[in-house]
Amino acid sequence: MSARMPEVVRKAAFALTASTALLLSTTACTGQAASGASDDASKEQTITFWHAWSAPNEVKAVKALVAGFEKAHPNIHVNVVGNMTDDKINQALRAGGSKAPDVISSFTTNNVGKFCSSGALIDLNPFFKKSGIDPNTTFPKAMNEYTQYQLDRCAVPLLGDAYGLYYNKTAFEKAGISSPPKTWSEFEADAKKLTIPQGDTYKQLGFMPDYHGWETTTEHYMGQFSPTYFDKSGKSTVATDPAVTDALELQKKLVDDLGGFTKLEKFRSGLGDEWGPKHPFQTGQVAMQLDGEWRLGMALATKPDFEIGVAPLPVADDQADQYGKGYITGTIAGIAATSKKQNAAWEFVKYVTTDTDAVVGFSNAIHNVPSTLDALKSPKLTYDPRFKTFLDIAANPNSTTSPASVNGGVYLTTLQQLGYDYESGRLTDLSAGLKKAAAQIDTDIAQAK
Amino acid sequence: MTTLTLRTKRRRSALRTLAFLSPWLIGFAVFFAYPMISTVYFSFMHYDGFKPPTWSGTKNWTYVFESYPFFWPALRNTLWLVVIMVTLRVLFGLGIGMLITKIKTGTGVFRTLFYLPYLAPPVAATMAFAFLLNPGTGPVNSILEKTGIPAPGWFNDPDWSKPALTLMFLWGVGDLMVIFMAALLDVPKEQYEAAELDGASAWQRFRFVTLPNISPIIMFAVVTGVIAAMQCYTQPLVAGKVASGVIQGAGTMFEPGYPEHSTLTLPQLVYNLGFQRFDYGSACVVALVLFALSMAFTALLMRRRGGLIQAGD
Numbered sequence: 001m002s003a004r005m006p007e008v009v010r011k012a013a014f015a016l017t018a019s020t021a022l023l024l025s026t027t028a029c030t031g032q033a034a035s036g037a038s039d040d041a042s043k044e045q046t047i048t049f050w051h052a053w054s055a056p057n058e059v060k061a062v063k064a065l066v067a068g069f070e071k072a073h074p075n076i077h078v079n080v081v082g083n084m085t086d087d088k089i090n091q092a093l094r095a096g097g098s099k100a101p102d103v104i105s106s107f108t109t110n111n112v113g114k115f116c117s118s119g120a121l122i123d124l125n126p127f128f129k130k131s132g133i134d135p136n137t138t139f140p141k142a143m144n145e146y147t148q149y150q151l152d153r154c155a156v157p158l159l160g161d162a163y164g165l166y167y168n169k170t171a172f173e174k175a176g177i178s179s180p181p182k183t184w185s186e187f188e189a190d191a192k193k194l195t196i197p198q199g200d201t202y203k204q205l206g207f208m209p210d211y212h213g214w215e216t217t218t219e220h221y222m223g224q225f226s227p228t229y230f231d232k233s234g235k236s237t238v239a240t241d242p243a244v245t246d247a248l249e250l251q252k253k254l255v256d257d258l259g260g261f262t263k264l265e266k267f268r269s270g271l272g273d274e275w276g277p278k279h280p281f282q283t284g285q286v287a288m289q290l291d292g293e294w295r296l297g298m299a300l301a302t303k304p305d306f307e308i309g310v311a312p313l314p315v316a317d318d319q320a321d322q323y324g325k326g327y328i329t330g331t332i333a334g335i336a337a338t339s340k341k342q343n344a345a346w347e348f349v350k351y352v353t354t355d356t357d358a359v360v361g362f363s364n365a366i367h368n369v370p371s372t373l374d375a376l377k378s379p380k381l382t383y384d385p386r387f388k389t390f391l392d393i394a395a396n397p398n399s400t401t402s403p404a405s406v407n408g409g410v411y412l413t414t415l416q417q418l419g420y421d422y423e424s425g426r427l428t429d430l431s432a433g434l435k436k437a438a439a440q441i442d443t444d445i446a447q448a449k
Numbered sequence: 450m451t452t453l454t455l456r457t458k459r460r461r462s463a464l465r466t467l468a469f470l471s472p473w474l475i476g477f478a479v480f481f482a483y484p485m486i487s488t489v490y491f492s493f494m495h496y497d498g499f500k501p502p503t504w505s506g507t508k509n510w511t512y513v514f515e516s517y518p519f520f521w522p523a524l525r526n527t528l529w530l531v532v533i534m535v536t537l538r539v540l541f542g543l544g545i546g547m548l549i550t551k552i553k554t555g556t557g558v559f560r561t562l563f564y565l566p567y568l569a570p571p572v573a574a575t576m577a578f579a580f581l582l583n584p585g586t587g588p589v590n591s592i593l594e595k596t597g598i599p600a601p602g603w604f605n606d607p608d609w610s611k612p613a614l615t616l617m618f619l620w621g622v623g624d625l626m627v628i629f630m631a632a633l634l635d636v637p638k639e640q641y642e643a644a645e646l647d648g649a650s651a652w653q654r655f656r657f658v659t660l661p662n663i664s665p666i667i668m669f670a671v672v673t674g675v676i677a678a679m680q681c682y683t684q685p686l687v688a689g690k691v692a693s694g695v696i697q698g699a700g701t702m703f704e705p706g707y708p709e710h711s712t713l714t715l716p717q718l719v720y721n722l723g724f725q726r727f728d729y730g731s732a733c734v735v736a737l738v739l740f741a742l743s744m745a746f747t748a749l750l751m752r753r754r755g756g757l758i759q760a761g762d
Contacts, residue, residue, distance in 0.1 A: 087724055094498050114727050118499030201585075212693050212707075269605050270585020273694060407726050413705075417518075420709070443516045447508070448497070448728060 041343035046077040049348065050092065050101035052331075053366075054083040061365030068358050069351045076344050086111065093120040096338030102345040105158050105333040109146050110402075110409030112332060114448075116149035117406050121334035125153045127346045138354055140394050142328035142401040143371050149404040156353040157371035159363055160330030161292045162393040163220055165313045166299065168194075170306035171204065171287040180311035182323045184224075184250050187288075187314040188257065194287040195258055201267050202259070205280075207288040209254035210264050211419045214274040215291045218419040219412050222247040223327030223400045224313050229411065230403060236441035238415060239434040246316060248422055248430060261424050277302045293390035297367050300384070310386040312393055326393035328401050330371060369394045407448035411441040488740075492733040499727070509730035513738075517731065522710035523718050524738070526611065530681055530714070531746065534615045535674035539667065542625025549626070550633045560630070567623030571683045578617045579604055579691035604692035607711035614685060614712065625670050632666040633659065668750065675746045679739055682720075685712035715739050 039045075053062055059082050066078045081101070084092075086108050092100045093115075104121070115121040128135055135144055135153060143157035167180050175194050181187035187207075194206030211217060225243035230236060238244045255261050271285060272278025275298075281289040282302045289295065290313060299308055312324045333353055335345045351358055359375040364382050369390050375381070376395045383391075393399055405411055418437045421427035467474075492509055496502035513520050549559050566574070581589050582603035590600035603613040636659055644654045660667075685706065693707035705721070706713025715735055723732030 090498065090724070090727075114497065114499075118497050118727070120499045212695060214694060265605065266585055266602075268585075268694060269583055269602075269692070271694070407728070410726055414518075417705070426709075440516070440518060443512075444726075447512045447516070447731070448726065 039341045039343050041341075041347050042075060043344075044075045045341055045344055046079055047102040047339075047341050047344050047348060048079045048081065048099070049103045049105075050081045050084040050089055051105040052082075052084055052086075052089075052107050058366055061362055064365065065352055065358060065362045068355075068361065069348055072351060072355075073347055076347060078348060090120075093336055093338065096336070100338055101336055102339035102341050103333060103335055103348055105331055107331055108408075109329045109332055110405070110412070112147060112155045113149040113404035113406045114408055115334060116152040116154035116404065119337050121154035122337050122342060123152045123154055124156060124335065124346070124349070125151075127350070128153070131346075131350055133350070133354055138372055138374075140328065140371070140373060140376070140399070141397050142399045143330060143394075146329065146401045146404060147332055149406070155332040155334040156349055158331045158333040158353050159359070159366060159368035160328055160371045160394055161294070162369050162390040162399070163215065163223065163290060163292050163313065163327040164389050164393055165311045166281055166289040166291055166295055167309045167311065168281070168284060168287040168306050169309040171284070172309070175287075180309060181314050183317045183320055184314045185317050188250075188254060191254065191288060192257060197259070200263065201270075202285070204284065205264075205267065205286045206258060207254065207290075208264065208268060208271075208280065208286050209251055209258060209423075210261070210268055211251070211416065211423060212265075213268060213290075214279075215289075216251075217412075218247070218251075218415045219402045220290055220327050221251055222415075223402075224315055224325070226319070226322075226325075226398070226400050230405075234445065236411065236438040236445075238411075238441065239431075239438035244415070244434065245430065248419060248434075251419070252422055255423050293369055293387065294367060296384060296386055308386070310389045312389060322398045324392060325396045325398035325400065326390075328369075328394060328399050330368070405445065407444055410444045410448075414440050414444070488733045488736055491730055492737055494730050496729040497727040498723075498729055502730075505730060509728075509734045513731050513734045517718075517722075519705045519710065519713055519718055519721070520735070522706065523713040523715050526685075526706065526711065526713055527679060527681070527715045527742075529611055530614070530678040531675050531742075533611070534618055535671060535678050537615060538618055538622055538625060538674055539670050541619050542622045542670065543629050543663075543667070545622065545626045546629030546633055550630055560626075563626050564623035566621045569621065572687050574617065574621065575684045575687040576691055578613070578620075579688055582613055604688045604712075605708055607709040610688065610692075610708060610711040614688060617684065617688075625674075628666055628670065629663070632663040636662040671750055672747055675750070676743060679743050679746075680716055681714050682716040685714050686717060688712055 049066070051062055053059060062080060062082065066080055070077060084101075084104075086106055089101070089104050089106055090111075093104065116123070135147075135156075139147070139157055140160070143160050147153060147155040147157050165180060171194055172178075172180075172190075175190075177190050177193060181190045191206030191209075194204065196203040208214075209216060222244060225247045227241050227243035227247070228237050229241075255264060258264060259267075271280040272283065279295075279298070279302075280286040281291070281295070282299045282304050284304065284306055296308070296310060312326055315323050315325065333349055335342055335349060339345050352362070353359065354372060356372060356374045356378055357380065359370050359372050360378045360380045363370040363375065364380075367383075367387075370376050370378070370381065371394075373395060376391050381391070402409070402412055414437050418427065418433050422430060422433065427433045491502065493504065493506060494502035495505040495508070545563055549556055549563070552559065569577075581587050584590055584600065584602045584605050587603075590603075593600040601609040603609050640658045640662075641654055644658050649657065689704070689707035689712040693704060695704060695707075706717070715738065718735045719732045719739075722728045722735060
């Protein structure tokens with residue numbers, strides 16, 4: 001006795017297979033190009049602004065920012081749409097239409113290269129010129145860099161993030177360390193002093209150097225070494241730039257000196273997550289932390305039983321004169337090429353990104369770093385005295401960022417992959433690995449162009 | 450006159466047939482034919498989603514197969530899940546189904562207990578498993594260490610991440626258990642009685658009575674399992690993210706299959722290429738590879754000789 005599988009069922013199974021597999025491809029393959037328009041900004045009109053903020057205090061801050069604009073420009077009303085992810089923004093920039101945004105803001109700084117090169121966001125240089133604003137003297141140097149791609153300024157910084165060093169002052173005192181380290185040599189010595197082993201784990205770890213230690217990513221380490229990433233022709237320099245090698249070797253040395261990759265990873269896997277109250281710096285499990293300006297508020301909110309210190313991240317021993325710099329990134333804003341109200345949209349973008357009081361008010365509410373040089377110096381800024389460290393890092397002309405690329409942050413992913421292999425010991429020949437990474441980065445960029 | 454009338458009747462009949470078929474035809478055209486043709490078309494185009502597509506020949510295909518570093522690891526992982534995970538799920542589902550049909554009391558309770566995990570949302574289930582299997586603080590490893598059994602790194606160890614995923618998929622085997630139970634209960638009792646009278650052992654009864662009767666259901670379980678494994682996206686992604694500790698919101702950089710690409714699957718690449726790298730052409734290439742693989746597996750399983758469907762079925 002045998003069961004029967006009729007022909008029709010067999011065919012149905014084929015059709016089911018084909019349909020389900022193709023659903024994936026359907027989502028990947030639609031869209032169209034964009035176009036621009038001219039308009040009269042003095043007319044009564046409504047523009048649409050999409051942003052990604054979602055927390056209640058952030059949404060409230062955006063509302064206040066927009067209210068300030070509408071007060072200054074009574075003829076332009078703003079339809080605000082929050083919590084918009086990158087996918088939705090990209091789709092809207094592609095499709096356009098009456099409900100599409102005129103102005104967008106995104107947390108993904110890495111997408112600036114694609115936004116500019118594709119023309120999805122318009123070049124704002126003519127608008128800046130028309131308004132008599134010089135972006136070079138308005139925005140901090142690093143923020144100025146990450147908002148343009150090959151001289152096309154399709155984005156504007158809308159608050160920023162600066163990375164520095166958080167340290168447990170109480171643990172420092174116990175270990176006999178009087179001040180935060182200024183060079184990586186000092187840092188390494190302090191990290192070792194602060195590390196208290198306990199069996200095959202740690203009672204207290206001086207610093208979690210692993211690339212999965214939340215913000216200890218390759219680009220954040222490398223930012224302290226001022227890498228170039230690309231030459232003038234757009235080719236990757238990671239194989240020839242000593243800054244990249246130095247940063248990778250420093251991290252590897254920290255990993256080896258603080259217990260080795262396996263031990264550190266096992267310890268890390270048991271730690272709290274980055275955004276929760278059990279973050280290991282906040283619980284005292286880790287004495288030093290590379291992190292952004294937001295950590296201060298988050299850490300203070302958990303009322304830790306130690307005093308928190310904040311300082312710039314150390315620099316290479318031969319760059320001691322550049323102590324005070326840091327890695328910078330941040331939110332960007334831009335005008336959609338599909339917008340029919342680009343002049344009105346510019347009035348809005350100009351207000352929220354260059355009006356000192358508007359930027360200061362928004363920064364005070366969101367607790368991000370202001371994105372203009374004037375706002376960074378404004379007496380109206382309210383902050384914990386320790387937050388000043390991040391304001392100084394943002395204003396520091398030696399501070400660095402990762403440049404925009406045509407395919408987003410793919411080159412950073414490639415470098416990060418190399419970092420994972422190197423820290424774990426799977427890659428032993430760093431020079432060969434970097435050459436391979438540089439070739440991969442160039443191939444990926446060629447594919448994207 | 451008669452010919453004309455006949456022609457008119459045939460035309461009307463054809464139109465009527467077409468009208469009845471139209472819902473399916475429209476659905477087929479919109480949801481199958483158009484995406485299929487578009488996917489093939491875009492796989493030969495350079496398209497970033499913003500500028501109009503331009504012809505690029507086989508560049509995307511060459512890039513995916515020769516230069517995209519994540520393609521081969523993702524393919525290997527996907528095939529691993531298809532072969533190992535689907536096989537184990539079918540065997541486990543069948544085993545549990547047989548056990549529950551055999552027990553005399555508490556059938557309802559056991560059936561509910563085994564079915565409930567299937568209802569757990571994939572993200573929540575994966576996060577719970579990542580917590581249970583955390584190598585540093587998870588209860589599973591605590592127990593293993595106390596009993597002297599070497600504790601694996603589970604989602605943090607490239608050698609154990611796929612077995613950990615498989616374990617999780619076995620936990621949620623309730624769907625297969627239910628259909629196998631229905632199939633097993635549907636096997637005519639007289640066939641077992643006849644086999645017993647002929648002196649067939651338990652294994653022979655299973656081999657020559659149970660298996661032939663439930664083979665269409667096994668076929669269904671395997672084909673749908675293969676398709677599900679090909680589409681496996683959420684669980685490996687969440688497991689990798691949770692285990693890596695890097696759970697970020699917007700602007701997250703793509704981390705391919707932590708640890709060491711071991712949880713990377715082909716659908717993740719479609720998303721990465723299309724929506725993070727803006728390379729829709731290459732994303733379409735990966736989608737077509739998935740399609741071809743699904744078809745190949747289905748054809749292999751359904752072939753008349755050597756497949757799960759035997760000649761005469």
